[in-house]
Amino acid sequence: MEAKLIERLEAAVARLESLSAGGISDRGLPDGVDEVSSDPSVLAFDDLMAQYAARVSAAAEKIGGQVLDVTKLVLEAFSVQKKLLIEIKQTQKPDMAGLVEFLKPLNEVILKVNAMMEGRRSDFFNHLKSAGDSLSALAWIAYTGKDCGMSMPIAHVEESWQMAEFYNNKVLVEYRNKDQIHVEWAKALKELYLLGLRDYVKSHYPLGPVWSASGKKASSAPPKAPPPGAPAPPPPPPASLFSSEPSQPSSSNPKQGMSAVFQEISSGNVSAGLKKVTADMKTKNRTDRTGVVSASGKETRSSSPSFSKAGPPKLELQMGRKWAVENQIGRKNLVIDDCDAKQSVYIYGCKDSVLQIQGKVNNITIDKCTKMGVVFKDVVAACEVVNCNGVEVQCQGSAPTISVDNTSGCQLYLSKDSLGTSITSAKSSEINVLVPTGPDGDWGEHSLPQQYIHVFKDGQFETTPVSHSGA
Numbered sequence: 001m002e003a004k005l006i007e008r009l010e011a012a013v014a015r016l017e018s019l020s021a022g023g024i025s026d027r028g029l030p031d032g033v034d035e036v037s038s039d040p041s042v043l044a045f046d047d048l049m050a051q052y053a054a055r056v057s058a059a060a061e062k063i064g065g066q067v068l069d070v071t072k073l074v075l076e077a078f079s080v081q082k083k084l085l086i087e088i089k090q091t092q093k094p095d096m097a098g099l100v101e102f103l104k105p106l107n108e109v110i111l112k113v114n115a116m117m118e119g120r121r122s123d124f125f126n127h128l129k130s131a132g133d134s135l136s137a138l139a140w141i142a143y144t145g146k147d148c149g150m151s152m153p154i155a156h157v158e159e160s161w162q163m164a165e166f167y168n169n170k171v172l173v174e175y176r177n178k179d180q181i182h183v184e185w186a187k188a189l190k191e192l193y194l195l196g197l198r199d200y201v202k203s204h205y206p207l208g209p210v211w212s213a214s215g216k217k218a219s220s221a222p223p224k225a226p227p228p229g230a231p232a233p234p235p236p237p238p239a240s241l242f243s244s245e246p247s248q249p250s251s252s253n254p255k256q257g258m259s260a261v262f263q264e265i266s267s268g269n270v271s272a273g274l275k276k277v278t279a280d281m282k283t284k285n286r287t288d289r290t291g292v293v294s295a296s297g298k299e300t301r302s303s304s305p306s307f308s309k310a311g312p313p314k315l316e317l318q319m320g321r322k323w324a325v326e327n328q329i330g331r332k333n334l335v336i337d338d339c340d341a342k343q344s345v346y347i348y349g350c351k352d353s354v355l356q357i358q359g360k361v362n363n364i365t366i367d368k369c370t371k372m373g374v375v376f377k378d379v380v381a382a383c384e385v386v387n388c389n390g391v392e393v394q395c396q397g398s399a400p401t402i403s404v405d406n407t408s409g410c411q412l413y414l415s416k417d418s419l420g421t422s423i424t425s426a427k428s429s430e431i432n433v434l435v436p437t438g439p440d441g442d443w444g445e446h447s448l449p450q451q452y453i454h455v456f457k458d459g460q461f462e463t464t465p466v467s468h469s470g471a
Contacts (some may be wrong), residue, residue: 052196
């Protein structure tokens with residue numbers, strides 16, 4: 001009896017010693033970090049960093065300056081995502097407020113990159129925008145289901161890179177004949193997302209991150225109450241990348257413009273609020289109106305402040321058929337994502353802005369815009385550029401026709417699927433068309449002629465473009 005008791009005690013002591021050696025942390029909790037770190041998905045993320053992130057870092061080291069600084073922040077964001085992936089395997093799925101708090105370290109790094117783009121425009125602005133816009137791809141980790149308002153993780157990575165690719169292509173075009181190190185950096189950044197992150201998500205998290213069913217609960221930081229007598233807190237900052245309130249699509253905005261007019265007519269209360277015009281208010285009965293305009297009247301009218309002819313900024317779907325994008329100034333993140341092939345897009349009076357059209361539409365018209373960038377996928381009919389100055393248009397899918405009329409300065413980026421596009425130009429100058437020339441993403445630039453020679457021959461005029469050759 002005593003021998004059996006001694007054997008049981010010795011077995012219990014041996015078990016406690018093994019647990020204290022490797023199975024219990026200093027806090028008294030099971031220590032599974034080493035086990036999670038050896039998970040295939042975590043090891044694959046390390047391979048991603050070693051293969052793709054290292055190439056971006058090597059090119060940035062040669063460039064230095066702000067390019068190196070923003071590249072370090074990109075790599076820091078990837079490192080933070082790896083830590084979050086490890087924590088997800090040990091944490092229960094949180095609510096929306098808890099998810100925002102959980103992803104706060106990643107959001108802080110993204111805000112650092114955004115701060116670098118503020119203030120005076122840098123010589124490496126395109127580098128900074130390309131790197132900053134690309135970081136939104138890391139938000140795939142916030143996908144919690146089809147009702148969360150996000151695309152599926154793989155599609156989210158691809159769509160986020162499309163926004164950054166607009167500026168990444170500018171780097172390729174600007175430095176392809178000047179400095180190949182910048183070209184190498186731009187190509188490496190693209191491969192980091194499209195060959196690295198996209199394939200990683202496709203292999204390990206195609207349906208989003210998998211939270212632990214029996215892990216610890218994610219904590220959400222409660223708001224701190226101000227002390228008695230303290231002044232009111234300042235207004236909240238702009239919404240971050242991981243906001244707990246889902247953003248409303250542009251199509252859910254209140255009806256404006258003609259939609260509101262038709263709604264007022266249908267309500268039957270059209271004349272409410274109108275002021276009755278009496279006899280003394282009519283023009284023919286007024287004595288203060290003459291046919292002569294005095295000089296003082298001109299001066300008074302010109303010196304007094306007046307409203308701008310441009311109306312308020314607008315991004316809305318009108319009558320369910322036409323997207324109106326008007327008077328947008330300095331907006332680099334305009335997106336139309338809820339569109340179909342029966343709808344058209346009309347862009348008017350915009351300046352220094354970038355619009356993404358994520359889907360097939362019937363027609364796109366860009367009218368009276370300056371320094372405007374438009375990125376679209378597919379067009380059924382045509383893309384028209386009219387009365388513009390310094391615009392850039394990128395077709396990522398197919399477009400039967402692109403017309404440029406009365407425009408000074410137009411850059412057209414065509415994809416492999418749109419090389420058969422018919423381009424028509426009239427009364428325009430400085431039109432350059434960039435087409436892909438190789439598997440490495442290089443661009444070949446072709447300028448369209450703007451001068452022609454007309455020769456009367458054999459009873460008719462023959463027209464040929466002017467070709468210039470240097471001595």
